[in-house]
Amino acid sequence: MSTIQPPSEIIWWKQPLDRVEGTWIAIALIWSLIMFVMMPLWHVYGKQNLSNEAYRTTPEAFMAKTQAMVNEYTVRTETNQQIPVVSPPPGSDVYLIARLWQWWPILELEKGQTYRLHIASMDWQHGFSLQPVNINTQILPGYEMVLTLTPDTSGDQTIICNEFCGIGHHNMVGKIRVRESEL
């Protein structure tokens, strides 16, 4: 019963451990270290890493930058709300606003090209979940996050909000449309 009684030996920390424990601790430690080094290794050799590039911002400043992009690169509008569809040039800085309960504007990107996608919230916390490719990040008010991404599949991707943001949360849906390369 000694797990609920004091140890039988007074100097219990000098009792030798059983071989089963020693062996298992060694194996588990090696596995722990392998898992630990995998993360830095993936930063060197893997292709899916967050740069963690982020800036402080304000809703006004971020809105102004987004509006400038929308004014310059809108190609058409969609839905009866006239949501602009923006097709910025490859390699450029692209802005996406998260707000109650909308992702704005709709983005049109080219497959195989790299974009610097800036995302910030205008109000509460939101979650950027791109489906079906399945990329998920947290979006905070006051912070401008930069994702450098290269769409390598064409077709429509949907942005779903995956941080609870009130009663309209489940309707907060946006789009990134990826067209085939024009080359």
Add this chain to the structure above:
Amino acid sequence: MTKHLFRTCPESGLQFHQSAERLIRAHAVVAVVMLLIGGITALMVTLTRWPAVHLLPADRFYQLLTIHGINMLIYWIIFFEIAVLYFCSSTLLRVRIATPRLAWLGFFLMVAGAVLNNYSVLSGNSSVMMTSYVPMPADPNFYLGLILFAVGALIGCFIFLGTLVIAREEKTYEGSIPLVTFGALTACIIAIFTIAMGAIILIPTYLWSVGLIGYIDPAMYRLIWWGFGHSSQQINVAAHVSVWYAIAAIVFGAKPLSEKVSRGAFLLYIFFLQLASAHHLLVDPGLSSTWKIFNTSYAMYLAVLASMVHGLTVPGSIEVAQRAKGLSRGLFEWLRKAPWGNPVFSGMFISVIGFGFIGGISGVVMGTEQINIIIHNTIYVPGHFHATVVLGTTLAFMSLTYFLIPVLFRRQVILPGLARWQPYLFGGGMALFTLVMMGAGTLGVQRRHWDMTFTDSLLGFDYPASAYTLMGIVGVSGVTAVVGGAIFVLITVGSVFFGKRVDSESHFGTATTRLMRAAPDLTPQGGHAAAGKWGFAAPGTFVLAIFFLSIFVIYYWVNWKYLASVWPLS
């Protein structure tokens, strides 16, 4: 001077201090009430996420989900944990509890806080989820309730520490404190850290909600709040691992393979577990990858190492005890002939397996910095933590309750036939529930989301049919687990209020006995390991551990492979 009254339980040999017994009973009873509230809301939430049923309207869904999360993750578990702390100090060490009046003050603060917090959610303007991320506002009473509760729980922690001091001062035990008390001490230390984090973030947030502070930085809120939110789940880990050890001792008379290793593993928890608040911040803006990697891996997975050690030593100690009784044929006779019909054992063993194989593996995988990109905030996340907190903690606490009903409440367990099946129904339903949730999360189904069909959204999205199938199974298995939980509440409440009294006599008196050291090891002929194989005292457990590791390794690489298929990001 007040007289301290004690009674000795003739069946278990445990000695209860009268004031401590009343406190433990009160905390355990309120815990079960909280479990009941959490369970009713669990049913409503599950039936809403089951696409074919979709029971509640959106506002009610978010409100009940908030109630479910807070009552299960905070109130049920922490009320029970304070009971466990008092049990592991006063009862196990055979000592009077420190300052019982103050302990009652802590209890009433916890009750008042829980009531106030629940009331603010029920009144309709605090459907902010357990996390209450700023700047989404909740009613000031929401935060105030949590603060009151935390103060009460903090008092409980210090009563526990004070009781340990008295036991040492009055020499009620010989040698070092028992391993289970050591584990409870670990839980208590983590709890104090946790409550401090809660105070640091919830007090300013309360002041913000009443207009005295203008701005709370959302990134800072998340960092400190998770020091409270995640660490509170680490209290559970330390507490339920202690419960595993206690049940191994109670049911099998097991002793730890070695005190040094088991206590060392608890020490690793104290040093490293709290770093895991980083698990929630892996895809947040404003933190560096270096910070994320160091913290998410608990330094170098040293807390994972500790859990892998407990995962071996708990069943290992059972195996050694069983082999010493002659159940030593082959690798698994000790396990085959374990008392599978005794819910104290079966619940505990399902808890070990579920926590390790499902909760542990998924937690480490999703806590890998880059892999979190494909998992963050999908329904995979509740899939993971239902495996740790429900299969792990709740089921362990349920098992302990079956033991406590006759010992602490002096009542026989009613409906023993049903009690025999309850851990299997609850554990089986919950295991399936967690697995299909993780599957659905991998397909991109979101957590805390009312409508996976996006019917009312302007742009819409269609999940694959398989996602709907998985969410249907989430519904069925969730209802199964709720039925299992309801049976538990029925049995415990029924036993405590209407159960037949235990026949034996156990009266309070002033006489006490001192807790002696465990009997020294009877070394079997040819050394300790002769009862095992390959020089291992617990070869069957070792084979199980290697099986566990194989699944862990495979699942880990599968997720890297999956990550490699998503768009390049840098």
